[in-house]
Amino acid sequence: MPLSEGEAALLDTSSPRGDQPTVHVQICAHLDDDLYFMNPDLQRAVRSGDEVLSIFLTAGEDDGKNALPDSVKYRNAPRDFSGYYGARVHGSQAAYAHMSGKDRSASWIHETVGLASGALAEHVFLEDAPHIGLILFSLAKRSRTGAVSSLHHLWEERIDQQDTLLRADSPITSVQQFTKADLIEDLAQLLVGLRPHVVRTLNPLPQKSAEAEGDVTSHDHREHEASALFAHAAIDRARRHGLSTTMLTYRGYENKYWPSNLDKTRLQEKHLTLTVYGRGRPNQPGDRKVGDAVRKRPYGNSCAVRRNTGAISLLRTTDGSCYAVGSLSASPVMWVPGASPSPEMQVAPDSLPGARILSDLAIVSSSRGLEVFALRSQSDEPLRRRTLEVVSARGSLQEGFTPWTTLGNPYERKAWYKQFGIGAPAAALGGDDRSYVFVRNFGSGLSCRIADKEGTWGKWLDLGGADLDTDLTTITSPDGCVHVFGNTPEGILCWSQEMSGGGFSVKLLKVGPPAGPPDVSLTDGGDFLVFWRTAESGEVGVIRMSPLDGNYTPPQLIGWGAGGTGRIAVTADPRQPATWLATRNAHGMAEFVCLLGDNLASVRRGIIPLPIIGGLAWAQTQDGQPLLATVTPIGNLMFCPTNS
CATH class of the missing domain: 2.120.10.10 (Neuraminidase)
Incomplete structure (x- = not known):
């Protein structure tokens, strides 16, 4: 079957990567994971004009009730699994339109994508900004026979395959099936075609605890963990076909155990995007389980990259x-x-x-x-x-x-x-x-x-x-x-x-x-x-x-760094009693400061106007001038001057 124009563009491998804009791929379990756990990083990428594609593995249909739990509407709401999945898709469309500066009523194009396994996934992209899109695998929590399944069960090999959930406005009209091997191979195929410069996933190894031997509790959602394990397996497969990408793994529900790392402005922006997700598109309601209740959920109050990924x-x-x-x-x-x-x-x-x-x-x-x-x-x-x-x-x-x-x-x-x-x-x-x-x-x-x-x-x-x-x-x-x-x-x-x-x-x-x-x-x-x-x-x-x-x-406090996230890079200046600091600022760019003497007086500040994907580190020229090092989108280590 010939590829559609959108599908061919999605999987194009002909043009050299260096001629393309920075490509960001997110791989998540659910349609709000990226908004809760990867923002504001994701929103910066969307607003920058870079190519952004978020891949969602499950339908996330939950109990099929599109209402806030413990509310009167929830008690009276019917169970409509396909309808609730559709609401989550509408919410995600509204959120991405909002993040790109468009109205939440912006038009989207829906296409099918043929995968290596022979199954189909759905590619949804903004009509006026086709570089912003979603890929939906639509894996369901229940099989066609009613048996309970999950992405976690598929990874753990408790089930042989997982069915998809159909949705009213999807171009896919028949249930697809994925084995564990299928899903890894299909994700790898997409990654090889997209050649992303950065891939964001959730944490494949969240902290676990045990009240008693065998009674193991994960500090994150099991499907978050499974989505990250599938993503990492696919990246390893794609690496064998030449993929070179910076990987960033984000903390999920574990955030609630740690202090927030977002300032008030960034947190308000994040809450607004999630509120838009909850409200959805005009005449197409979003995920009402989120909506205005987002401020009560502390796991969304941070954007934390784990296990030092992306660092130098x-x-x-x-x-x-x-x-x-x-x-x-x-x-x-x-x-x-x-x-x-x-x-x-x-x-x-x-x-x-x-x-x-x-x-x-x-x-x-x-x-x-x-x-x-x-x-x-x-x-x-x-x-x-x-x-x-x-x-x-x-x-x-x-x-x-x-x-x-x-x-x-x-x-x-x-x-x-x-x-x-x-x-x-x-x-x-x-x-x-x-x-x-x-x-x-x-x-x-x-x-x-x-x-x-x-x-x-x-x-x-x-x-x-x-x-x-x-x-x-x-x-x-x-x-x-x-x-x-x-x-x-x-x-x-x-x-x-x-x-x-x-x-x-x-x-x-x-x-x-x-x-x-x-x-x-x-x-x-x-x-x-x-x-x-x-x-x-x-x-x-x-x-x-x-x-x-x-x-x-x-x-x-030194009066510097507010609004930024990520690690601080520090070095002593060999030429004078001074200390240089660098970090990612509130706009995602590298910012540095030089503090002089025992009183740590700020004597030089600067911004390097490049979006920082991974970490920062300090080096020095032969005469001792500090240089700021970071990894470029194509994987090179680049040294930036601090004397201007």
């Missing part, structure tokens, strides 16, 4: 060489700018061995060479048969890297669900040339493995702590002691060695609720400057901390 780890070795590591298409990569990064320089990535990386990478340089660390998942099996492990590789691009060596998991011989509670690895090199790797553990404390000078790893150690988030920051003080920082809902936890190679003690830095992980720099006097975003504003706070006794100054 950058270091300079003792011989002056500069290295950066990260991941593209869930595969590890390294950028090597050499000894002389310069403004406007772009460096293409080199692949490292291995794949299916579920976090970005940490890197240290020791007498044994470069050592790289990541999280790896080994299979697409159901959760009880999957593994999640910290892995390490050692070497250089010139001489090659060793194959990935597993460092295991603090819980590999314990209850299966506990291994999925670990966070992204952070690494440090102690003054005694020993390598350290740290992860947040299932108990929300800190676990560590240490390699001796010959590179032999010891056992996993539990360093204590509680309520720790997944992403960590490490720093080694001038006396060779390793320090680890991470955020909790109440403040910042700091683990410190009292002597190089010694044990760790932990203390809570009472700075108020942070909106994300801290970053740390070293002053000329040997103190630490600890920076973090404050909850509900994003403004950056700071304390000065002594690495010797752990004492710290009262927290203060």
Whole structure:
């Protein structure tokens, strides 16, 4: 069957990617997941004029009642599964029209898309802005025989296949069926055709808890988790066909356990978009289960990227060489700018061995060479048969890297669900040339493995702590002691060695609720400057901390960073007693500030007018000028000047 014009454009692979606008793809379970958990990032992409396509795997028909639960209308509402699914589609159309600056009555075109499995999906796009669209797989919670099914059941192989739900205004008129293998292959086909620069998913490994052995509770919706697992499996398949993309995984319902990282303005914009989704289009009501009730749901009050995805780890070795590591298409990569990064320089990535990386990478340089660390998942099996492990590789691009060596998991011989509670690895090199790797553990404390000078790893150690988030920051003080920082809902936890190679003690830095992980720099006097975003504003706070006794100054705000989200990148200036900070601002662009001296007076501020997809890191020219590094849409590491 020949492709329609819209379908051919959707799956076109003829034009070179570099000639296209930035392409953003979201893969979600439900028609409001993107609005709840990926905004304002998604809205910025839509408003920028970039190509935006959101793929929804399920119909999300729930109980078929399009009314707010516990209301009189809900009690009297009929069960209409197809009708409620239609309302969710109308809501999504209204929301995307609103985000693009159009009226919610804007016209949409509906087409079918033939998939690799032979099944059909629906492609819906704005008539006046065809670069903004949706793809609907329409998987139903009930089969045609009435049996209960779900995306989670399909991933876990509790069912062999899942039926779709028909909708009145869809061009698809017959029920489609998808197996697990079909869905992975079909998503991979779409990704290869679209060649997205960025793919957003939900968290494939949300935190889990257990009241008793076998009674496991996920902190997120099981279909959110399953949609992310399908997405990651498809990206891995598409990678084998040349896909190179930045992946960002977002926290879902887990947001309600953490302070909000959005300021009032961004939160109001998000609530307005969700309200439009609830109201739908003229004469086509939206999802009334959302609507005006959105403000009561705290899981929508953040936009939080998890497990450090999209970040860059950058270091300079003792011989002056500069290295950066990260991941593209869930595969590890390294950028090597050499000894002389310069403004406007772009460096293409080199692949490292291995794949299916579920976090970005940490890197240290020791007498044994470069050592790289990541999280790896080994299979697409159901959760009880999957593994999640910290892995390490050692070497250089010139001489090659060793194959990935597993460092295991603090819980590999314990209850299966506990291994999925670990966070992204952070690494440090102690003054005694020993390598350290740290992860947040299932108990929300800190676990560590240490390699001796010959590179032999010891056992996993539990360093204590509680309520720790997944992403960590490490720093080694001038006396060779390793320090680890991470955020909790109440403040910042700091683990410190009292002597190089010694044990760790932990203390809570009472700075108020942070909106994300801290970053740390070293002053000329040997103190630490600890920076973090404050909850509900994003403004950056700071304390000065002594690495010797752990004492710290009262927290203060620096008058910078409000409205932004994401991690802060910090570096000391080798030319003067100054500290440079960079982050993503309220408009999604890179913003930097230079703070001078002990009083941290702001002496230079600037904005780099480029949308930031992933993370930021600092490098330096040969004469010590700070350069801001970020990954471009095509995967190059780019260095931006800060002297203008």
